[in-house]
Amino acid sequence: MLLSDIKQILNATVLWGEDHLDREVMSACGSDFMSDVLAFVKNQALLLTGLVNPQVVRTADMVEMKCIVFVRGKVPGQDILDLAEERDIVVMTCPKRMYEACGLLYYNGLRGNCDGND
């Protein structure tokens, strides 16, 4: 699924990386807990989270994410956006809550692709 599709499905606003919406992600994960992201994520290139701090970007970078979507309308500060730009990670915000955002993407074909329990 292209990031441009994700933007449309979630009615999201792109905060950094408008020029990179042609990038494709094959699976996603949703979590507010970064240690779980580090523990269980494998090849998921999209992170949905309601947690807003620079460690979200660092965590996403460690596991090679291409895009972070902040749910529940959360808008990160410029420090977080600068960090995302430096790490080349697209950032969006969407008004939907986590459950609904994940559900919409799943319904439209973007799976979790997690080991064992997907």
Place this chain on the structure above:
Amino acid sequence: METIRLVYPVEGGDLIEAGEASSKMKLTLKKLGLPQDVIRRASICMYEGEINMVIHADGGQAEVEVEMDQIVIRMIDSGPGIPDVEQAMQEGYSTAGSTARELGFGAGMGLPNMKRYSDEMTIDTEVGKGTTVTIKIKIPQ
């Protein structure tokens, strides 16, 4: 390939800035052309180690050796030490405070994650003196 040695200071105190050393190492490993999976595992281990160091030990030092067939990462601190290593290794056990939790950490996954992604992990610790966590990650030939 000769062994490459890298040393990164880990600043204590500021958990929001933690992770810079891991990012730098990750960039260096990429430049060395190591396999993506090896880079990813090494980066996650060091990142969790770095977070641990900032939460529990007011920083320390990360020493990385890139050898022909493995990466060795030593996370060295002069913090309070770990009284019960077996307990610290249990997923879900944590002594971290609320700041760590607010940032998405501190729920007892750090050391277990480091073990999960390493091929070998040893913990040398002494209460009141400090802790050295050594991680080895094999490089497939």
